Amino acid sequence: MSSITEKAKNQKQVLTLNELSKRKVVEHNSLITSIAKMDKTPLKMFELAVSCINTEEPPKDNTVYLSKADLFAFFKVSDNDKHSRFKEAVEKMQKQAFFKIKEKKEHGFEFENIVPIPYVKWTDYNDEVLIRFSPEIIPYLVNLKKNFTQHALSEISELNSKYSIILYRWLSMNYNQYEHYSAKGGRRAEQVESYRNPSISIRELRELTDTVNEYQRFTNFTKKILDIPLKEINDNTTFKVSYEKVKKGRSIDSIVFHITKKRMADDNSYKLEDKTYQEDKARKAETEDQLVLQAMDSPYTKLLMEHFLLSYLDLMDKKILAGLQKNVYPLYDELKELRGLNGVKDHLSYVSSKQEAYSKRNVAKYLKKAIEQYLPTVKRQDLNHE
Structure with missing residues (x-):
């Protein structure tokens, strides 16, 4: 029978340290939301083993191979006791660790208790470790077309x-x-x-x-x-x-x-x-531009200018205009519905008279706080009147 090392080399599944940093863990969402009945070390070892799986080409015999050097690097273990600690972690994972999975089916919920890695093999004379997944856990790890999650192994480490x-x-x-x-x-x-x-x-x-x-x-x-x-x-x-x-x-x-x-x-x-960050940044910029255009067209902007609550310099600041359109003007709409446009003008006249408390650097925040404090009073007055 060929050695673990030969099998690992044939299947090209032994990791290098560089590969570890690039590995992704892909799991079905039902596994993510399951109850992991294990402590951190077996859970991290499971994540490491999962990162070795090619989700499009399931490993033969549900088996993957790790090198001890990479495993110790992943766990950041360098002391003389690392081999006995590794052995203890493996035994703990096999004796105690399992996932309690709850999946919604057509007629109700289905429950499974799965020991994810029932078989591990290694020797004291070479570097490779054989890890075999249970057949019951494999459907949650391979050929995943929907309802799955991918995350970076390096962050788990x-x-x-x-x-x-x-x-x-x-x-x-x-x-x-x-x-x-x-x-x-x-x-x-x-x-x-x-x-x-x-x-x-x-x-x-x-x-x-x-x-x-x-x-x-x-x-x-x-x-x-x-x-x-x-x-x-x-x-x-x-x-x-x-x-x-x-x-x-x-x-x-x-x-x-x-x-x-x-x-x-x-x-x-x-x-x-x-490209998530760049896409998110582009979406935010586009949204901000739309808010700025809406603010420029809003009659409230003109009213703020008339009451000296907004300056021409403020009109050049996208963040101020976007903040007003998003956080302040909807509240002015509420006041307008209750008291009409004159009610909004009266409020702004009052706010303008109290400008000693107003900071130019936080104009949107100041105006938002002012209308938030005023609206409940208006609503109470209307309720009492009714």
Whole structure:
């Protein structure tokens, strides 16, 4: 029987360190949203093994090969105890690690518990490691035409907690859909934006992170599952993520994430391999230009000029005009509907008389705050009158 090394060379599946940095992990979304019943090391090892798969040409016998050197490099392990730690990680992955997958079918939900990698083989006299996937996990990894997510292996390697990896995979799934539908169409604008600002209930987040019975104090849950992992994601990946808590009654019901991609850093730490950033930048510029044109045609711009709340220099600033059109003028429309155009003029007269509080650098922000404070008063007055 030929050795592991010979098989690996024949199938050309042993990675080089350079290849590791270029590898992508492609998984079905059902796997992304499944419960990973394992800690960070088996999960990272699984991601590394998946990155070796050619999704269009499934590996023979569901088998891929890694080199120990690359595996240790991926885990950033260099101490003398690395071989025993590797052995311990493999055994833990095979004995404890599995995915709980829940898929919606025609008549309800289907549940699967899958041990992803039941067989690993290596020797103490050469560098290669054989990894064999279970046949049940393969459909979630190959020949994926829709409902799949792709993310960079190099970013997974930088994450050092289970919750960071789980959140990163889930955020990638949503942002991938945002990029896809932004470019290809097929979704309403608000649906596309919802992929960039995905929401998840606390119950679903606990299930996803396998913390249904852990961190019962919400402050601990927030710290362990959100704050620490998101800081790690923000520090080590191309994503910049923030979140807000959504209340239902007196308790926190869900979390809304806000995902953006970082611009290319001065040291080129983050190079976006696709054109997403440039496309997003072009879309934003086009939207800003449209808002500027609308603002120039708006009667509110003329009124602001008449009340000395807007100068000719302000008219040369695209950001000011776009900010007014997007954030302020819709509120003026509300006031106009309640009190007519004269009501808007009266409001601007009052604001103009209080210009000592007004900063030229934040004209749109100042005017937005002024109308936001005034509108509820008008609505209350009308309600009382009725």
